[in-house]
Amino acid sequence: MAIRRYHYARDVDEALSLLLAYEGRGALLAGGVDLARGPGTDVEGLIDITAAGLGGISRDAKKGLVIGATVTLEEIRTSREARDYLGGFLTEVMRHVATLPLRCMATLGGAVVSAHPWADIPTALIALGAEVAWRNEEREERAPLEELYRRPFRAIFRRAVLTEVRLPAWGGAFAFEKVSRNAGDIALLNCACGLGVKDGKVAWARVAVGATPYRAARLTGVEELLVGESPSAELLAEAGRKAAAEAKVGDDLRASAEWRRAVIPALVRRALERAAREVKGDA
Amino acid sequence: MKVYFELNGEQKYVEIKPGERLLDLLRRLGMKSVKEGCRTGECGSCTVLLDGRPVRSCLTFAAKAKGHRITTLEGLGSPEDLHPLQEAFLETGAIQCGFCTPGMILVAYHLLSHNPDPTPEEVREAISGNLCRCTGYAKIVDAVLLAAERKRKGDWR
Amino acid sequence: MKVVGKSVRKVDGIPLATGQPVFTLDVDLPGAAVGKVLRSPYAHAEIVRIDTKKAEELPGVLCILHHGNVPRTPYTTAGQGWPEPSPYDTFLFDKKVRFVGDRVAAVAAISEEIADEALRLIEVEYRELPAVLDPEEATAPGAPVIHDEEDARGIHDPQRNIAAAIDIRVGDIERGFSESDVVVETTCEFPYVQHVPLEPHCVVAYLDEEDRLVIRSATQVPFHVRRIVARALGLPLSRIRVVKPRIGGGFGTKQEIILEDVAAALALRVRRPVVMKYTRAEEFTSARTRHPMKVRVKLGAKKDGRIHAIEMDVLSNTGAYGTHSLTVLSNVGSKTLPLYNKAPHLWFHGKAVYTNLPVAGAYRGYGATQGYFALEVAIDELAEKLGMDPLELRLKNHIRAGESSPIFEKIGEGREGKAQVVKSCALAECIREGAKRIGWYEKRGKHLWDGPWVHGVGMAVAMQGSGITDIDMAAATVVMNEDGTFRLLVGATDLGTGSDTILAQIAAETLGVPVEAISVYSSDTDFTPFDTGAYASSTTYVSGGAVLRAAREVKRRILEVGAAILGDPPEDLDLAESYVVSKKTGKRVPLSEVGHRAMYVTDQKHIIATASFVAPESPPPFAAFFAEVAVDTETGIVRVVRFVGVADCGTPINPALAEGQLEGAIVQGIGHTLYEEMLISSRGGVRNPSLFDYRIPTAADVPEIEAVLIPTDEPTGPYGAKSIGEIGINGPAPAIANAIYDAVGVRLYRIPFTPERVLRALRTRS
Numbered sequence A: 001m002a003i004r005r006y007h008y009a010r011d012v013d014e015a016l017s018l019l020l021a022y023e024g025r026g027a028l029l030a031g032g033v034d035l036a037r038g039p040g041t042d043v044e045g046l047i048d049i050t051a052a053g054l055g056g057i058s059r060d061a062k063k064g065l066v067i068g069a070t071v072t073l074e075e076i077r078t079s080r081e082a083r084d085y086l087g088g089f090l091t092e093v094m095r096h097v098a099t100l101p102l103r104c105m106a107t108l109g110g111a112v113v114s115a116h117p118w119a120d121i122p123t124a125l126i127a128l129g130a131e132v133a134w135r136n137e138e139r140e141e142r143a144p145l146e147e148l149y150r151r152p153f154r155a156i157f158r159r160a161v162l163t164e165v166r167l168p169a170w171g172g173a174f175a176f177e178k179v180s181r182n183a184g185d186i187a188l189l190n191c192a193c194g195l196g197v198k199d200g201k202v203a204w205a206r207v208a209v210g211a212t213p214y215r216a217a218r219l220t221g222v223e224e225l226l227v228g229e230s231p232s233a234e235l236l237a238e239a240g241r242k243a244a245a246e247a248k249v250g251d252d253l254r255a256s257a258e259w260r261r262a263v264i265p266a267l268v269r270r271a272l273e274r275a276a277r278e279v280k281g282d283a
Numbered sequence B: 001m002k003v004y005f006e007l008n009g010e011q012k013y014v015e016i017k018p019g020e021r022l023l024d025l026l027r028r029l030g031m032k033s034v035k036e037g038c039r040t041g042e043c044g045s046c047t048v049l050l051d052g053r054p055v056r057s058c059l060t061f062a063a064k065a066k067g068h069r070i071t072t073l074e075g076l077g078s079p080e081d082l083h084p085l086q087e088a089f090l091e092t093g094a095i096q097c098g099f100c101t102p103g104m105i106l107v108a109y110h111l112l113s114h115n116p117d118p119t120p121e122e123v124r125e126a127i128s129g130n131l132c133r134c135t136g137y138a139k140i141v142d143a144v145l146l147a148a149e150r151k152r153k154g155d156w157r
Numbered sequence C: 001m002k003v004v005g006k007s008v009r010k011v012d013g014i015p016l017a018t019g020q021p022v023f024t025l026d027v028d029l030p031g032a033a034v035g036k037v038l039r040s041p042y043a044h045a046e047i048v049r050i051d052t053k054k055a056e057e058l059p060g061v062l063c064i065l066h067h068g069n070v071p072r073t074p075y076t077t078a079g080q081g082w083p084e085p086s087p088y089d090t091f092l093f094d095k096k097v098r099f100v101g102d103r104v105a106a107v108a109a110i111s112e113e114i115a116d117e118a119l120r121l122i123e124v125e126y127r128e129l130p131a132v133l134d135p136e137e138a139t140a141p142g143a144p145v146i147h148d149e150e151d152a153r154g155i156h157d158p159q160r161n162i163a164a165a166i167d168i169r170v171g172d173i174e175r176g177f178s179e180s181d182v183v184v185e186t187t188c189e190f191p192y193v194q195h196v197p198l199e200p201h202c203v204v205a206y207l208d209e210e211d212r213l214v215i216r217s218a219t220q221v222p223f224h225v226r227r228i229v230a231r232a233l234g235l236p237l238s239r240i241r242v243v244k245p246r247i248g249g250g251f252g253t254k255q256e257i258i259l260e261d262v263a264a265a266l267a268l269r270v271r272r273p274v275v276m277k278y279t280r281a282e283e284f285t286s287a288r289t290r291h292p293m294k295v296r297v298k299l300g301a302k303k304d305g306r307i308h309a310i311e312m313d314v315l316s317n318t319g320a321y322g323t324h325s326l327t328v329l330s331n332v333g334s335k336t337l338p339l340y341n342k343a344p345h346l347w348f349h350g351k352a353v354y355t356n357l358p359v360a361g362a363y364r365g366y367g368a369t370q371g372y373f374a375l376e377v378a379i380d381e382l383a384e385k386l387g388m389d390p391l392e393l394r395l396k397n398h399i400r401a402g403e404s405s406p407i408f409e410k411i412g413e414g415r416e417g418k419a420q421v422v423k424s425c426a427l428a429e430c431i432r433e434g435a436k437r438i439g440w441y442e443k444r445g446k447h448l449w450d451g452p453w454v455h456g457v458g459m460a461v462a463m464q465g466s467g468i469t470d471i472d473m474a475a476a477t478v479v480m481n482e483d484g485t486f487r488l489l490v491g492a493t494d495l496g497t498g499s500d501t502i503l504a505q506i507a508a509e510t511l512g513v514p515v516e517a518i519s520v521y522s523s524d525t526d527f528t529p530f531d532t533g534a535y536a537s538s539t540t541y542v543s544g545g546a547v548l549r550a551a552r553e554v555k556r557r558i559l560e561v562g563a564a565i566l567g568d569p570p571e572d573l574d575l576a577e578s579y580v581v582s583k584k585t586g587k588r589v590p591l592s593e594v595g596h597r598a599m600y601v602t603d604q605k606h607i608i609a610t611a612s613f614v615a616p617e618s619p620p621p622f623a624a625f626f627a628e629v630a631v632d633t634e635t636g637i638v639r640v641v642r643f644v645g646v647a648d649c650g651t652p653i654n655p656a657l658a659e660g661q662l663e664g665a666i667v668q669g670i671g672h673t674l675y676e677e678m679l680i681s682s683r684g685g686v687r688n689p690s691l692f693d694y695r696i697p698t699a700a701d702v703p704e705i706e707a708v709l710i711p712t713d714e715p716t717g718p719y720g721a722k723s724i725g726e727i728g729i730n731g732p733a734p735a736i737a738n739a740i741y742d743a744v745g746v747r748l749y750r751i752p753f754t755p756e757r758v759l760r761a762l763r764t765r766s
Ligand SMILES: Cc1cc2nc3c(=O)[nH]c(=O)nc-3n(C[C@H](O)[C@H](O)[C@H](O)COP(=O)(O)OP(=O)(O)OC[C@H]3O[C@@H](n4cnc5c(N)ncnc54)[C@H](O)[C@@H]3O)c2cc1C
Pocket: A027, A028, A029, A030, A031, A032, A033, A034, A035, A036, A037, A049, A069, A070, A096, A097, A098, A099, A102, A105, A106, A107, A108, A109, A110, A111, A112, A113, A114, A116, A118, A119, A120, A121, A122, A157, A160, A161, A162, A163, A184, A185, A186, A187, B040, B041, B042, C692
């Protein structure tokens, strides 16, 4: 490792201009949890953005949530805003992420950009329909996270600073499920599901499955299956089965594709059941 | 580069390397309670408090200490003046080899500063990022609960 | 008793609780160099050429060692007694590498970065050789020969890659089975698992003012380190001093000399202190593991449940070197078969084979753990076939006080054993107590459902030993200070287990003083008497035996002086509360006065005594283990809901420390039962060499472990003590396997019981 310089960026502009000046040999440093584990050998300069004004969690006008890129996962977990949003769904997700001392360091922006396929945060954010904003040389851009992940996002963030994550308001409930070998372990499989119910019928549904071992993807076929139906036990079980058919699964050293396919139905069904239980009576 | 920070209540102004880890800096400064068990964030032996919050010093660049408050076990108590948590760890038999102890006591300190009356489950959850291979954790949980009880009775600083 | 049997605080507790610099690497030596090892990328290869020129030219590189510039002496890395039962099949550096992670060369440089850079600059040309990656294939005709070097010694059959073999018969096994009404046969498999002490291996080596080599090491066996380093480097033993400071856990992996030899060799060359430590990744690839094993157990029993014949057949994988290969193999049988001593027909046979895989060694439980997994699952199956409660089956067959087993005599430490009669045994009480606490009769066979989770309970029993009969020797010196306090010098090695405290308690009890009056100094080959070290559950029993004897001798001398002061005969005197007291008259004199008089006043002498103790036998501790599990039938996740371990360790000298040993061992066992496993790639490397991928239990994973001690009085032990360090790890795998069967009716024969394996088993059955 040949890190030669360490910069404390005071704002996004400074961070961005430093990043561009390094022409690929600099890296934005947030919590550093990933960077410190394996900085690229070509990284010469670290640009610390934790004091660049990207902190802060707030509710927007439409009751959505806006989270700055350098907010730590533990700040999210313990914030009132997160507790008030969707019955504390994010609080629950964060409790499943890594361990306390790592959550006190790791940032939401870092989680979005490093985008580990086994991670829980992308799964939750994709299910929630998160939108992310970033600044590059020319302008400020924004896009749904799901769409961003389909683009060469790693290349984008070599020349851009992620500034915030926006989570829309939802009339309904979400639930998160994770299977791991033990506490603090990464997922062998995770899923985040949301439901809205109107007049006894599913008005909208969001289903994302991750760590398959690929990065989370929404299962739109499952969502379509659910919408317009009454959220009965049979329907949710059926949705689980369909999820197993629709999700792309594979092997890694933690689990096989076979096991993942076998477990997805239960996992998705459980998340849907919990969401359905919470949503009851809600419009 | 040179940075200012507060270490266990003392002001420091030290030369660091830009890529240096807080773990190495602290040990270099004589804080040998900060242990290295993996260097990759998983074991917790290197845990210290940064502005009161537990972090992995092995994954924290030393430069991040600038302008902040770092607490290591040395800052909590000394052989002549034990912290109630240290007392409780000794009393319950929560220390076997003692390699995990500094990190454990610091996360326990953080827990009790937020939650004076934790349940055993909350204690287990709070210390679950810190591995101990010797004790099986039972006596560590007992120690934290005992210290919490004493803290509630006012026997604390 | 005043001190024994009390949970006094650890004598080394305060420095540990306050983070004082008491561990190996907590000293800063000026001018210290950093040592690093270059490791083999191949499972089996010959080093055709090694060129260190570029690396040597790098500024700051001080020295590079490899097979071309060091002495070639075969030795073993196993820190065991003498004669060494492990083969001499290891060299400081060799022309051949035998596993991914084997030593190729070592560098000393002025900084870690430069040392790492130097490793990259060493040019090595390898000729890859066909490798043995499956223990089943190691002995096949035509299999590559791993130890073809001519100078290795003590290998059972190098041409067939057999490091060690054993074949022990009692009675007539064929007849035994044919006379049995019920026969079951079970094969259980134990994968590669690791100790994972929180502190990785580390050492500092330097030359002192008198040019003697000082090795400050995180070791369990300082005296064996001294002997083995002397051998490997061709140095006189007297030139080496080994010091063990506080160490961050060992569990057996620090019973191996895998770093001290290189650090010493480097320090001698560069003539400055050399610091070396394993990275966590090196711990996984290049330290030691438990011996992976396949153990087949065949049991024959009479209709009424009397076990009549036991066969145990073992295939042990010792990896690339044969360290502990014979003794671990022996222990699979010697520590398990005596438990069911009523069976007249026994056959214990097996071999330990070489493979081009990570090297196995000593790990808490030491073969017994692998043996009990198979044996106790087989017992559960036998009970089912007999239609008996497995608890009753065990009660009916287990050894009792006053009984013996032919196995004690047949299998020893790499040689014949010694007959012994069990003098203390509370296993029956342990079983009943555990059953009560877990709710055996309320829960067994009930399959209680809780959503998708089904609950079940299972049990297992085990024994271990306390030291190695006629081999383990410990010595202790008790020195009286003039103020009536004492120094206790022991070679015994406290690796976090609390043995310094326990030995101080034994001395304090004998001398009638509080523990605070005893200062312990341990594990320094220059300043403490010999001790074989911390392994084989020996410290309390063997080292404790030495302390007891030394303290008694000091007591005798104190009473003599006391007699002169008080004018009473020594027989009438005793020690209590830091006084010499006359039992007859109640007259007393403080120890401080005795000390002063002896040192300065009349008939001057230093009151001091050294005593040695050799384990005359190895009294087994016993334990019963009960697990309640919940199995998620939809995902295959197994959760241990409760775990109860009840042990008879004789007199617990310090109950809190004894419980801590049991609790810690049980949690390690839960770890290997549920998730720990080193995964091996098709090229022989470790695929998960990190704590990110190799998971060990956290506080949030384990339920409340109930560790219960049922004291007995072992007549041969110090104040009735036996041992407790290892036994706890034998229980979890079989108890949990049996609990899973009780819950969901599937038998699992290979640990860890991952969701994947459990779910597959559930699906295959239905
Ligand atoms: C041991 C361990 C366990 C984990 N367990 C889990 C888990 O259970 N579940 C889970 O979801 N995740 C888990 N993670 C992943 C964790 O959430 C991420 O590693 C963490 O959030 C990264 O954040 P950071 O701030 O530390 O990133 P950094 O290391 O600072 O940065 C990561 C990357 O993102 C870039 N970057 C950071 N911020 C920005 C920005 N604002 N704009 C552009 N680029 C940026 C950096 O340049 C770098 O390339 C685990 C990680 C570890 C190490």
